[in-house]
Amino acid sequence: MRQALKDVDSLIVRYLDNEATYEEKAKLSMWLNFSEENKRYFIRMIKTWERSHIYLQDEERASERFTHLRQLLFRRKVRRVVYGSSAAAAIVLLLLAVRFFMPLSGVSLLTAATSDQKKEVVLPDGSIVWLNRNSTIQYPENFTSYRKVYLNGEAYFDVTNNKEQPFIVETSDLTIQVLGTQFLVTNYSEEMIAEAVLESGTIQLMAGEAGEEFLLHPNQMFTYDKALGETRLESVDATNFTDWINSRLVFENTRLTDVFTQLEKWYGIRIECKDAGVLQTPVSFTIDTETKEEILNILQAVVPFNWKQKQLPGQIQETIAIFQEVE
Structure with a gap:
């Protein structure tokens, strides 16, 4: 867990230094949107980053600056500094960062739900989703820079390949990112186990509040115990879990x-x-x-x-x- 948090810190620093790649930005976006706690942590990092730029002027000592940034973040009392126009820059940075990563509040979401039956849903990009019983999926009318859907329950995804637009499935406990693949996600809010089973391609998965990362390959199943916070990755026959879409x-x-x-x-x-x-x-x-x-x-x-x-x-x-x- 500590290693996962350290990796996130490093990613945030790269983003704030405008050095993050597109893939790193997408990865950070997944972590940020996982929970409100992550968003608050990110905002604290932004504020601390502004102070670190004032305290440390040696831009060539990146590792020292990162160490100092971590120290500042967890220091209970931080020396007050008057930095004039830098304060305005920090506010702009904060607004831009939050706007970049957080879902737009004005975007209307379509909802598809099932009760005792199964349902096939075609998304705006042509991806197909099969919802199992008592499941709900929400998605925008049109995808923009990335494709993101919200799931409660169980669904099988056949994602249209698009290297320019990552596809993200977000549940209450899992965040999954893919480019194009076939996989199953199970995460009912009332159940204590969340699962993902990969049939083809690869998926990148983050679980729990710490955002622990996993890379799944075909015929692997990931299990997350919400109560214990424990994770497991094992080999399975994916068709044993996905054949319900064929009735x-x-x-x-x-x-x-x-x-x-x-x-x-x-x-x-x-x-x-x-x-x-x-x-x-x-x-x-x-x-x-x-x-x-x-x-x-x-x-x-x-x-x-x-x-x-x-x-x-x-x-x-x-x-x-x-x-x-x-x-």
């Missing part, structure tokens, strides 16, 4: 723990299973039009477990309990 689910030697996760989304139910032996059992099958009862009975014939429906107090979703012995 079917295909599992090939897939652990039941992953199967149950997909069944929950497919049928809009909750599945409870605490038996590690059952959860780690690999299975292969395909779902087209079968009911949840038919699928559970088929699995029950292959894997030694029992199941029953139960209704938890205050819960609307139906819950399926999986166990090995009759309770």
Whole structure:
């Protein structure tokens, strides 16, 4: 986390010195828009940068200036300096920086949402989004310098390639940047796990308030535990997570723990299973039009477990309990 913050500090300094590349500006934009805390931190850095330019006139000593900048940032009491026109320059810089990075308030966003059904959405640049159940996506009528959408829930993205306009998916816990690729993002606000699965291309992902960075390659899944702040990157068969866009689910030697996760989304139910032996059992099958009862009975014939429906107090979703012995 400390290393991630140090990298952000270095990036901010490069931006303020007008040395940041387009890719670095886009990267900083992703981090800045991740949270209000990041925006406040950025503003503090701008103010401190102005002081550092007054205190340090040796422009050739960039590393020393950066060290001094960090010291100033965390110093509780900073010596007051009268710097005349520099104050005005700092205000202009602050306004320009905030305007450059923050979403324009006047831009109207279109909203597409689902409840019990799935939906295909075509974005202004031709990119296609498949929304899963109970998901919402917001996007502008027209993309400008970069393409950015806001997601709550689960969606599969087939992004049109455009090297001049990065494509950004922002959720409450993840920020993903791509040029053109196919990937899945899952981040329901009421759930404690956020995920991203890459099918083709590459994606750059930032997670958590610290903006920890990850680069995903095809058939990799990223998982972020919101409660613990823990991250995990593992190899998977991406089609096991994305085939729902074809109105079917295909599992090939897939652990039941992953199967149950997909069944929950497919049928809009909750599945409870605490038996590690059952959860780690690999299975292969395909779902087209079968009911949840038919699928559970088929699995029950292959894997030694029992199941029953139960209704938890205050819960609307139906819950399926999986166990090995009759309770």
